[in-house]
Amino acid sequence: VAENEHLKQDMKSCEAQLQKLKKQHVKCIDCEHIQENARLQERLAQLQLEVEEAKGRLSELDLEVQQKTNRLAEVELRLKDSLAEKAEEEERLSRRLRDSQETIASLKAQPQQIKYLIKTVEVESSKTKQALCETQSRNQHLQEQVEMQRQVLKEMEQQLQKSQKTAAQLRAQIMLYESELEQAHGQMLEEMQNMEDDKNRAIEEAFARAQVEMKAVHENLAGVRTNLLTLQPALRTLTNDYNSLKRQVRDFPLLLQEALQNARAEIGQAIEEVNSTNRELLRKYRRELQLRKKCHNELVRLKGNIRVFGRVRPITAEDGEGPEAANSVTFDPDDDAILHLMHKGKQVSFELDKVFSPQATQQDVFQEVQALITSCIDGYNVCIFAYGQTGAGKTYTMEGTPENPGINQRALQLLFSEVQRKASDWSYTITVSVAEIYNEALRDLLGKEPQEKLDIKLCPDGSGQLYVPGLTEFQVQSVEDINKWRRTQARLSVP
Ligand SMILES: Nc1ncnc2c1ncn2[C@@H]1O[C@H](COP(=O)(O)OP(=O)(O)OP(=O)(O)O)[C@@H](O)[C@H]1O
Structure with a gap:
């Protein structure tokens, strides 16, 4: 105890x-x-x-x-x-x-x-x-x-x-x-x-x-005491910092207001600059548009509204052999717009916008019509068609092969790539329609009733344009979309 x-x-x-x-x-x-x-x-x-x-x-x-x-x-x-x-x-x-x-x-x-x-x-x-x-x-x-x-x-x-x-x-x-x-x-x-x-x-x-x-x-406690002693200077510094921060906080609204005013002025200036740049760009764009129009008109004036190209295909195995299969056309080495044809022992000459020899590639031909695709994007109506006797090479030139595509495929590729390129500034809607005129009868190859005959009429807006009432139209986003519809159309068209 x-x-x-x-x-x-x-x-x-x-x-x-x-x-x-x-x-x-x-x-x-x-x-x-x-x-x-x-x-x-x-x-x-x-x-x-x-x-x-x-x-x-x-x-x-x-x-x-x-x-x-x-x-x-x-x-x-x-x-x-x-x-x-x-x-x-x-x-x-x-x-x-x-x-x-x-x-x-x-x-x-x-x-x-x-x-x-x-x-x-x-x-x-x-x-x-x-x-x-x-x-x-x-x-x-x-x-x-x-x-x-x-x-x-x-x-x-x-x-x-x-x-x-x-x-x-x-x-x-x-x-x-x-x-x-x-x-x-x-x-x-x-x-x-x-x-x-x-x-x-x-x-x-x-x-x-x-x-x-x-x-x-x-x-x-001894450690704490020493810590307290060492902390005192730090505390003094912190107090000073705190006081200066307090001053800064006090002055902050003024500074903020000033900074906001400056920022507002800068933003206003920037907006003004952007606006002036936009105005300048718009002016340039309009000028460019006019220039393009002028170029197109110039092109049309120089090359004509309707241009005719001739393409001589190479002799193929299907042509056979012997004199019957010999080529009856010759070219002018100094002028690629002239084509000579032997007719009943006499040479007849034809003047075209351009003549493509058998050596011309699909790319050479497309290059010549490429500018028309750009005109199409700029809002002009364009029509490219092939004409010639059976076996002359119309399908080859327009369609080509999967390995060596013709004007159609190349034109569509260019069209979509141009649309893509301009997507940030412009919005385009591309639609596709397929019609066939055969024996003076017009038929809608993408319609539900392909056998039904359609009419061609003048636009009532007085523009002089023609249109086909009831013609089926599909919106497309890519070349593949178009090819899909074209495959449908190929099954329905006259062989
Ligand atoms: N530039 C060319 N180079 C190589 N081969 C060609 C060329 N043009 C046509 N051919 C070949 O000649 C043949 C006939 O061509 P194609 O089928 O295009 O003629 P077409 O004018 O469309 O005939 P059709 O009016 O009967 O449909 C095809 O075998 C095609 O591959």
Whole structure:
């Protein structure tokens, strides 16, 4: 208990020290050392609680020992009482036994006198006979009494034996109680000792831990103190920074307003510049458009609104051999617009816009009509068609082969690539229609009723353009879309 008190005092002094340290560093509210202190205090409180609990247990055990001792005293008292009772009983019984034995002895001694009396009475008188009879009956009665006394003595002897046995049992039980009590007492002492040891050990450990933790806390506090010292300049710098930031924040709306005004002026200027650039671009575009129109008109003026090209295909295996298969056209080496033809032995010359020799490639031919595709994108109506006798090479020139495509495919490729190129500035819609005129009958090859005959009419807007009412039109996005419709059309057209 003294040690407990000592430990408590130590703890109190530690707590007081902690409180003092806390007051010294009250600014450091959330630092980890304070938290650690709080943890240590918690631990101390816990240990105090444990000590209180151990004390409570100890007092309980004391109470138990007290109760057991009281019970033992009671049992001893009861035992003493019963022993005294037994002794008294024994004393009483032995007294009675002695009395009985004396009585028996006196009774045994009496008959001889009676016998003697009988003999003497017989000889003396008849009167005495009666007295003898009385004496005999008395003798009988006394014998019966002796017998009874014997019986009582026997019972008493049995009772005495039983009492002695009971006393022996009680003694054995008392001894057993005593040994149990002694054992319990020993156990209790041992347990108390163990508990005392545990308590002391726990207190020692807790104290040692508390000391170590206190030491660590002291060290940490020293560290915190040095940190505080080193942090002070940083705090000063931060305060300065904060003040300058505060100034900046105060001035910020003004600066912002100024910056916004500048930005607005700059944006306005930029918008103005963009607008002027746009105006310039628009002007240039219009000029370009006019230039293109002028170029087209010039082209049309120079090359004519309708241009005719001649293409001489090479001799193929299908033409056969011999003079029948010989080429009947010749070219002018100085002028690619003249074509000579031998007719009935005479040379007839034809003047065209251009003549392509058998060596001319598909690309050469397309190059010549390429400008018309650009005119088409610029909004002019363009028509390219092939004319010639069977086997002259119309299909080859217009359609070509997949490996070497003709004007159609190349024109469509150019059309879509141009549209793609201008997509950021212009939006185009390309539609496709396929019609066939055969034997003066017009039919819609993409329509649902391809056999149905259609009419060609003048546009009612007075533009002089022709149109076919009811002609099917499909919007297309790529060359492949067109080719798909063309494949449909190829199945339906006149072979
Ligand atoms: N420039 C050329 N180079 C090589 N072969 C050609 C050329 N032009 C035509 N041919 C070949 O000549 C043959 C006939 O050509 P194509 O079918 O184009 O004639 P076409 O005028 O369309 O005939 P049709 O009017 O009967 O349809 C084909 O085998 C074709 O490949």
